């Protein structure tokens with residue numbers, strides 16, 4: 200039950216010196232009041248249980264999320280109003296190596312809602328010193344993460360890995376939705392290599408199906424899949440877009456950016472599996488325009504993020520019996536370390552950018568990262584392979 204109520208006890212000492220009879224009457228009256236209060240509470244709780252079945256998943260790039268956002272009471276309040284719409288949120292761009300800011304956000308969310316949200320946190324991901332974490336925030340009373348891993352995207356020390364921030368894959372067990380078991384894989388692509396990384400998400404999908412023995416998979420997050428990063432001419436070369444078993448939910452004409460100067464559908468849901476697709480209510484998929492939804496100025500919305508959250512609703516379990524998961528697991532679950540081990544780089548051609556976009560090291564003879572053009576140290580085939 201999402202309710203915790205303290206009953207005020209009448210202070211007998213303040214009632215003067217009533218005789219025994221009066222005391223019994225007062226006692227009975229007070230019990231009657233408590234009973235009526237309890238019945239009222241039960242009715243309210245039952246009603247709230249019925250309407251609490253709506254189940255929404257969100258993906259939200261909270262631009263450079265760190266302590267300065269939870270320290271700002273206006274931004275914190277807005278973040279809580281946004282997050283409380285959802286049962287499950289995949290957050291991108293969590294900056295700090297220590298998780299104090301994101302934990303504080305979820306603690307404040309729990310105080311505001313009276314609900315037990317918990318969080319599952321990825322490794323600190325990136326190729327250089329700039330790193331980000333993925334975080335799943337979820338209602339622990341109705342959702343349980345049962346398996347998780349970082350996608351193994353190749354060898355970072357050879358420059359042959361495929362993602363700047365490899366996807367963090369989590370399987371959830373869900374009580375209140377018709378779909379009881381599903382997998383989410385969240386991503387924040389490198390804008391410089393969005394075409395290649397969105398294409399490589401196809402391999403993440405194939406790998407997840409094999410590892411987890413399910414087709415019910417949603418890839419969600421900031422794909423950077425629009426405007427200058429992914430253009431109409433790129434779609435034919437992106438397997439994730441071409442395979443008809445995968446359905447895309449935020450349309451190309453959508454706008455997931457706070458900026459009023461552009462109209463970019465960077466953030467997406469991509470879903471496979473007949474059961475998952477049947478469980479979704481397609482018309483509920485949309486970005487939440489923060490300015491319109493919360494009556495904010497551009498500056499107020501921008502203080503929260505440069506992205507809008509995107510959301511989608513899952514059908515409820517019509518036969519849900521009110522069962523809840525226990526909430527005794529630790530607060531702030533570590534998702535462990537990325538699987539990238541040190542590789543021997545056998546067979547890797549360090550003079551080529553084929554399969555090595557983003558590669559940079561002082562020990563490499565040439566570079567395949569976006570700044571190689573400014574430093575004039577690109578491998579000769581950089582443009583051909585990395586800027587399709």
Ligand SMILES: [Ca+2]
Pocket residue numbers: 352355360361362363364365539
């Ligand atoms: Ca990587």
Ligand SMILES: [Ca+2]
Pocket residue numbers: 454455456457458459460461462463
């Ligand atoms: Ca916009």
